[in-house]
Amino acid sequence: MSSQFFPSPIKSTPDGLVCIGGELSCVRLLDAYRHGIFPWPADPDDPILWWSPDPRAILPLDAAHVSQRVKRRMRTDEFQIGCNDSFESVIRACATGLGREGGTWLTEEMIDGYCKLHRQGHAHSVEVWHEDQLVGGTYGVAIGGLFAAESMFHRRRDASKVALACLVQHLNAQGYQLLDVQQWTPHTGTLGVIEIPRAEYIRRLAEVVDMPITFGKELKSDL
Helix, strand or coil: CCCCCCCCHHHCCCCCEEEECCCCCHHHHHHHHHCCCEECCCCCCCCCEEECCCCEEECCCCCCCCCHHHHHHHHCCCCEEEECCCHHHHHHHHHCCCCCCCCCCCCHHHHHHHHHHHHCCCEEEEEEEECCEEEEEEEEEEECCEEEEEEEEECCCCHHHHHHHHHHHHHHHHCCCEEEEECCCHHHHCCCCEEECHHHHHHHHHHHCCCCCCCCCCCCCCC
């Protein structure tokens, strides 16, 4: 089924730009993700840019890499894990995390749009706490069997990796089929992220977005 708002991703520019402009309403955001498109503004003062890069990066849910150090930390009582308790705090921490102090793609308009998705039950966060302080987390958008991970942060060593590991455990327990991370980086590559052709991603996406899968109210992980 074609998108209500966007041209086909195959008509993008070579770097994956599909179109420019438009509001960040819930209906538009959901339509974008259902068709392999996501927003990523180049500058807070510019119109929203909508992307569908080729190749596309995913984290295979059966092949995520968790280091032995992270596994050991997950077996201790150092961290406490929650989900959907502090969504806005997580997304704001992602916007201002280490290395992002001078600017971020997470503008106030983006934060507002994803918080609205969260209130409607389409966006979810995993939080990592230490001594009642939020020290790490990740968030993303869930549609059917797709979870589109957007960003993560840490304020304590390995906290973001613990959040991701717990998210992967939960997605597997719930029956999710596709974990999208948009673009490969050397860092995400160490976590098991791989690239696949955009056409293959869109084919897989079409197979899972209408699956009767929900995120649930409680995190299912071994921590």
